[in-house]
Amino acid sequence: MCENIDIGRILRGVVKWFDATKGFGFVVSESGGPDILLHSNVLRNFGHSSVAEGAAIEMAVVDTARGMQATEVISLSPPAAKPVAQLSELFGLDESDIAGLPLHAARVKWFDKAKGFGFANIFGLADDIFIHIEVLRRSGLSDLGTGEAICVRVTDGKRGKMAVEVEAWDSALGCGGGSGRD
Numbered sequence: 001m002c003e004n005i006d007i008g009r010i011l012r013g014v015v016k017w018f019d020a021t022k023g024f025g026f027v028v029s030e031s032g033g034p035d036i037l038l039h040s041n042v043l044r045n046f047g048h049s050s051v052a053e054g055a056a057i058e059m060a061v062v063d064t065a066r067g068m069q070a071t072e073v074i075s076l077s078p079p080a081a082k083p084v085a086q087l088s089e090l091f092g093l094d095e096s097d098i099a100g101l102p103l104h105a106a107r108v109k110w111f112d113k114a115k116g117f118g119f120a121n122i123f124g125l126a127d128d129i130f131i132h133i134e135v136l137r138r139s140g141l142s143d144l145g146t147g148e149a150i151c152v153r154v155t156d157g158k159r160g161k162m163a164v165e166v167e168a169w170d171s172a173l174g175c176g177g178g179s180g181r182d
Contacts, residue, residue, distance in 0.1 A: 008060040008071050011036070015057055018043075020050040020143045027057055027070065036061055037069040046073035047168045050142040054079030078140030093155065098164050101153040105169075111136075111144035118144060120152060120163065129154055130162040139166040 011029050018025025018038060026035040038059070043051060051057070056077040059070040104122045106129060111118025116133040129152055136144065144150065149169040154161050 008062045010058065010074065011061050012056070012058045015051050015053055015055045017053050018051045018142060020145070025051070027059070029068075034067055037067060038073075039070070042070050042073060046076065048073075048076065048141065049145060049148060049168070051076060052079050052137045052140050052142045055140045076140055078138060093164060098153055101155065101164065103151045103153060103167065106150050106152050108144045108146055108148040108150060110146050113143050120144075120150060122152070122154070127161050130157065130160060131166060132162070135163050136166055141166060141168070 011031065013027040013029040013036065015038070016026045016028050016035060020040065023040040025038050027038050028035060036059075038051075038057075040049070042059075043049070056075075056079075058074040058076075060072040060074065061068050061070050106120040106122045108131075109119040109121055109128060111131060113133065118131050119128040120131055121127075122129060131144070131152070136142065144166075151167045151169060152163040153165040155164050156162075
């Protein structure tokens with residue numbers, strides 16, 4: 001006997017919201033229809049622990065008794081840059097300048113979403129790296145967990161080293177400076 005099994009279909013959409021603490025969020029499909037559940041496990045399988053509101057996403061989805069649900073993330077793109085005031089430390093850096101900076105393996109020391117900032121440490125260096133929430137959002141992330149492994153592009157700010165881009169550990173190919181352990 002042969003059954004029709006829904007192996008899913010590929011959809012594109014935009015992240016409506018995602019709460020890493022709750023472990024889920026929702027995506028609005030570009031083709032319309034009901035919101036699509038995005039569970040943190042599906043996001044983690046892609047190498048991310050969070051995703052920013054407004055990020056573009058391509059994913060495999062299935063229909064369940066409770067509605068549509070993502071089963072696999074295929075690609076994520078940060079939200080389109082909104083004309084927000086840049087951090088004064090970033091003035092003079094354009095996208096090509098940022099892309100030219102090396103990626104460093106780092107671990108999150110702490111990050112407080114409510115305060116809008118936190119710190120990480122690059123493996124092998126003593127200096128703290130300042131991470132601002134706007135840099136995190138520009139990188140397509142919404143939150144970081146204490147101890148989380150990430151990759152950062154860093155520049156010298158007015159008060160010390162600061163991240164100008166943050167990438168998920170698993171998605172940052174060529175990220176050096178670490179032991180390769182998570």
